[in-house]
Amino acid sequence: MMSEAPVIDIKGVESILLVRLFALGDIVLTLPLVRQIRKAFPDAWIGYLVKERFAAALAGETGLDDVIALPDRASGQLAAVRRIRKVKPDIAIDLLSTPRSALLTRVCGARLRIGMDTGRRNGYYHEVLPRAIIRDGKRVRCYTIESNLVLGGMLGIPCTETGCGTDIGDEPYGYPAAASGSQWARSFVSQLEDVGNGLAGIVPGSTYPSKSWPKARFIELSKRISGELGLRPVIMWGPGEEGLAKEIAGAVPGAVVPPATGVAEAGALIGRMKVLVGIDSGPKHIAVLTGVPTVTLFGPTDPRIWDPMNGRHRSVWKELECAEGCREKECTPARCMDMITVDEVFDEVRDVIGGER
Numbered sequence: 477m478m479s480e481a482p483v484i485d486i487k488g489v490e491s492i493l494l495v496r497l498f499a500l501g502d503i504v505l506t507l508p509l510v511r512q513i514r515k516a517f518p519d520a521w522i523g524y525l526v527k528e529r530f531a532a533a534l535a536g537e538t539g540l541d542d543v544i545a546l547p548d549r550a551s552g553q554l555a556a557v558r559r560i561r562k563v564k565p566d567i568a569i570d571l572l573s574t575p576r577s578a579l580l581t582r583v584c585g586a587r588l589r590i591g592m593d594t595g596r597r598n599g600y601y602h603e604v605l606p607r608a609i610i611r612d613g614k615r616v617r618c619y620t621i622e623s624n625l626v627l628g629g630m631l632g633i634p635c636t637e638t639g640c641g642t643d644i645g646d647e648p649y650g651y652p653a654a655a656s657g658s659q660w661a662r663s664f665v666s667q668l669e670d671v672g673n674g675l676a677g678i679v680p681g682s683t684y685p686s687k688s689w690p691k692a693r694f695i696e697l698s699k700r701i702s703g704e705l706g707l708r709p710v711i712m713w714g715p716g717e718e719g720l721a722k723e724i725a726g727a728v729p730g731a732v733v734p735p736a737t738g739v740a741e742a743g744a745l746i747g748r749m750k751v752l753v754g755i756d757s758g759p760k761h762i763a764v765l766t767g768v769p770t771v772t773l774f775g776p777t778d779p780r781i782w783d784p785m786n787g788r789h790r791s792v793w794k795e796l797e798c799a800e801g802c803r804e805k806e807c808t809p810a811r812c813m814d815m816i817t818v819d820e821v822f823d824e825v826r827d828v829i830g831g832e833r
Contacts, residue, residue: 505621510524512633521563527545535739536656592605680694685806694754742759747766752771
C-alpha cells in the first residue's frame with residue numbers, strides 16, 4: 477500500500493537538515509522518521525532545527541548529530557542560520573512549512589530544499605511533498621508517526637508502512653529525552669506514600685478553548701479512577717496550567733500534582749504510569765513512544781491523525797456533522813467535547829488497563 481506520490485531521489489547525500497520548529501507532540505512524532513533516515517544514511521550529518529523551548533524534546537536522540545535551537549530573538553535566529561550555512565547541508569526538509577520555517581529553510585544554504593505542499597509557499601522549495609496520504613486514489617488518514625514514515629518513503633528512504641495505525645504504538649519506540657529525568661521520576665514516585673495499583677496520569681490542560689473538557693468532569697473521572705480502579709491520579713500540567721491542576725487535585729483525595737518539570741522529567745514520569753488520560757497533547761504522544769496506554773479525548777482534532785486507535789491507545793470522539801476537518805481554536809458551545817461523558821472515558825480507562833477488547 478505505497479503512496480501514489482512521486483519519489484524524490486535523495487541518494488548519496490552527506491548532510492541532511494530537518495526543520496520542525498514546534499510543537500512538543502509534533503516534534504516527538506518525527507523521531508521514528510529521524511531513526512529511519514539515520515538507518516538509510518549512517519554516515520551522514522543529520523541536524524534538526526527547532527524552536528529553543530522545544531529543543532529538550534530531542535535530547536539524547538542518537539539519530540541526530542546536532543540540534544540547532546532557534547531563539548525567539550532576531551539576533552539569535554541569525555546566529556542559528558549562520559551555523560547551518562557553515563555545514564552547507566545537501567538537503568533541507570521542512571516538515572512544517574509555515575511562513576517562518578519556509579523562510580529559514582530557504583536561507584539555510586541547502587542544495588535541495590524540500591517542503592510540504594502549501595500552495596502559497598511552494599516557491600521556497602525545489603520540491604514539495606503532499607500534505608495528504610493517498611492510497612488507491614483515496615485520501616487516507618493515518619496516525620502522524622505513520623504519515624511521517626510515508627513521507628520518508630516518498631524520498632526513497634526505506635520505511636515500513638502499516639495498515640494505517642494498526643501496529644503503530646503496539647511496540648514502544650522509546651523516548652531518549654526521558655533518560656536524564658529517570659532519577660528524578662524514581663525519587664518523586666518513591667516519596668508517594670501509596671501508589672495503589674499504579675499511577676494514572678491526568679492531562680486536563682488544552683492549548684486552546686475548543687479542546688477543553690469541563691474541570692468538574694476531570695474531577696469526577698479522577699475520583700472514579702482512584703476509588704474504583706485503585707490508581708493514584710497524577711495531574712500533569714504545562715505552562716499556565718498549574719492552577720487548574722491544583723484545583724482538580726484539591727478535590728480528589730490522594731491526587732498529586734508534580735512540581736514544575738522539564739521535558740525529560742515529565743517524559744520519565746509518564747513512562748512510570750499505568751495509563752495516561754486526557755486531552756490530545758504532547759504528553760500523550762510521549763506516552764505512545766514509551767509504551768504507556770492512553771485514553772484521549774478528541775474534539776476539533778481528528779483521532780485518525782493524532783491517535784494510533786488500537787487496543788493500547790483509545791480515543792473518545794463524537795463524529796458530528798461539523799467535526800470533519802474542524803480545527804477551530806474557539807467554538808461555543810464546543811459540542812464535540814461537551815458530549816463526551818465521564819462514563820465513556822472511565823469505561824475506556826478500565827478496559828485499556830485490563831487488556832485488549
